[in-house]
Amino acid sequence: MRRARERGQILPLAAIMMTALLLLLALVLDGGLMFVERRLAQNGADFAALAGARIVSLNARGTAQTDAAVRASMETAAARNGETIAFGAPGGPVYTDGKGIDLAGPVYVGGGTLPSAARGVRVAASRSFRPFLLGLIGISTLDASADAIARSTVGAQPACAFCVIGTSPLFTMQSGQTWLTVNGGAIGSNAGLDCSANANLLSTGTGSGVTIYGQRLTSGCPRSITPSATALGSPIPDPLAFLPNPTLPAGPVNGPVNAKGPHSTTTISPGIYQGMTVSANATLQLNPGTYYLTGDLSIQSNGTFIGNGVTLVFMGPQTSFLPQSNSTVTITAPSPTLPVSAQYPFPGMAMYFARDNKGTLQMQSSSTTSITGTIYAINSSALLDMQSGTTTTTINSMVVVGSANLQSSSKLTVNYDSTQNVQLPAGPPSLVK
Numbered sequence: 001m002r003r004a005r006e007r008g009q010i011l012p013l014a015a016i017m018m019t020a021l022l023l024l025l026a027l028v029l030d031g032g033l034m035f036v037e038r039r040l041a042q043n044g045a046d047f048a049a050l051a052g053a054r055i056v057s058l059n060a061r062g063t064a065q066t067d068a069a070v071r072a073s074m075e076t077a078a079a080r081n082g083e084t085i086a087f088g089a090p091g092g093p094v095y096t097d098g099k100g101i102d103l104a105g106p107v108y109v110g111g112g113t114l115p116s117a118a119r120g121v122r123v124a125a126s127r128s129f130r131p132f133l134l135g136l137i138g139i140s141t142l143d144a145s146a147d148a149i150a151r152s153t154v155g156a157q158p159a160c161a162f163c164v165i166g167t168s169p170l171f172t173m174q175s176g177q178t179w180l181t182v183n184g185g186a187i188g189s190n191a192g193l194d195c196s197a198n199a200n201l202l203s204t205g206t207g208s209g210v211t212i213y214g215q216r217l218t219s220g221c222p223r224s225i226t227p228s229a230t231a232l233g234s235p236i237p238d239p240l241a242f243l244p245n246p247t248l249p250a251g252p253v254n255g256p257v258n259a260k261g262p263h264s265t266t267t268i269s270p271g272i273y274q275g276m277t278v279s280a281n282a283t284l285q286l287n288p289g290t291y292y293l294t295g296d297l298s299i300q301s302n303g304t305f306i307g308n309g310v311t312l313v314f315m316g317p318q319t320s321f322l323p324q325s326n327s328t329v330t331i332t333a334p335s336p337t338l339p340v341s342a343q344y345p346f347p348g349m350a351m352y353f354a355r356d357n358k359g360t361l362q363m364q365s366s367s368t369t370s371i372t373g374t375i376y377a378i379n380s381s382a383l384l385d386m387q388s389g390t391t392t393t394t395i396n397s398m399v400v401v402g403s404a405n406l407q408s409s410s411k412l413t414v415n416y417d418s419t420q421n422v423q424l425p426a427g428p429p430s431l432v433k
Contacts, residue, residue: 333373
């Protein structure tokens with residue numbers, strides 16, 4: 001009798017073990033299937049996000065795109081990976097900034113608007129599947145979900161924030177205690193450095209450095225170069241070579257503007273001008289847009305020049321920027337995130353000297369100069385010329401010039417910030433991990 005009872009006790013134990021084995025088998029099979037489906041969902045989300053970010057990147061770089069184009073690109077990429085994405089509703093893809101953070105709103109892809117500030121997209125993907133064994137306990141479907149963020153790399157750090165691209169004449173800092181300080185980027189010169197013992201170069205912050213190609217340093221150059229200069233084996237490439245050379249647009253050509261004082265303000269609108277002159281004690285104010293000059297911009301002593309949301313284009317063969325001592329100059333470039341248009345062909349650019357322009361970019365003594373946005377003048381004759389007795393000048397610009405000449409105790413501080421200057425294209429959009 002005891003042996004019979006012992007044999008009967010094995011049945012419940014066997015049932016428990018069989019149940020445990022089935023659950024373990026379900027975990028292995030359905031867990032493995034969940035992993036596969038989640039991987040497929042992640043692939044779909046990744047490819048859809050990259051496809052959307054590619055279109056957003058084109059828009060940010062100046063090739064105008066639409067929200068519909070972003071959506072179509074994402075739908076195509078998702079379909080190729082067996083995914084279906086819901087657009088324009090909570091849970092659907094949204095636009096992000098350059099750090100992968102959702103734009104305020106949020107702004108949904110497929111909602112009809114591609115914001116100029118957009119730099120990427122965030123998307124979620126989900127796949128439903130039928131489990132093998134979990135259905136035995138009433139679980140008929142499972143969901144595998146994944147999300148991805150991709151953003152463009154517009155706004156990369158340039159090789160130099162103050163760049164002397166020409167190889168001749170030498171980059172000169174002479175006659176007195178001259179200073180060049182660059183915050184947020186490097187100082188680079190293809191024209192060596194011809195300086196006195198009282199010259200000072202300082203590069204600080206992100207991307208800092210001092211790089212010299214060619215005749216590295218003349219014998220009179222000092223020890224006050226921070227960090228120490230690095231010799232280059234090849235010239236620094238023009239970081240803005242991708243920009244098209246400006247050409248005059250269609251439309252009327254306005255005669256020279258002469259803003260006359262005393263204490264009067266002349267306001268003008270974008271267009272083509274044969275030159276501009278600001279007389280003493282007068283103010284010339286520019287409405288937002290792009291101004292093409294075929295003659296000099298001259299600002300006399302005690303004259304004031306103001307342009308907010310403005311790009312000044314100095315056309316060749318020889319058109320100069322000539323502020324005199326005690327003048328006041330305030331220039332703020334159009335936002336670098338604006339799409340390229342007829343009104344704003346060079347977003348982020350404050351002053352653009354055409355590549356064939358041999359004019360002078362000059363800064364004078366005791367003048368008050370405030371420039372926010374890129375300064376670009378790469379012809380070797382279109383030098384950045386800071387004249388005698390120039391007081392401390394601070395500009396929030398990336399400066400790319402053909403040559404530079406800082407003289408007689410002039411002091412120039414350059415603060416580079418990619419959000420205020422022409423944004424550089426870099427590699428293709430990438431996933432934010």
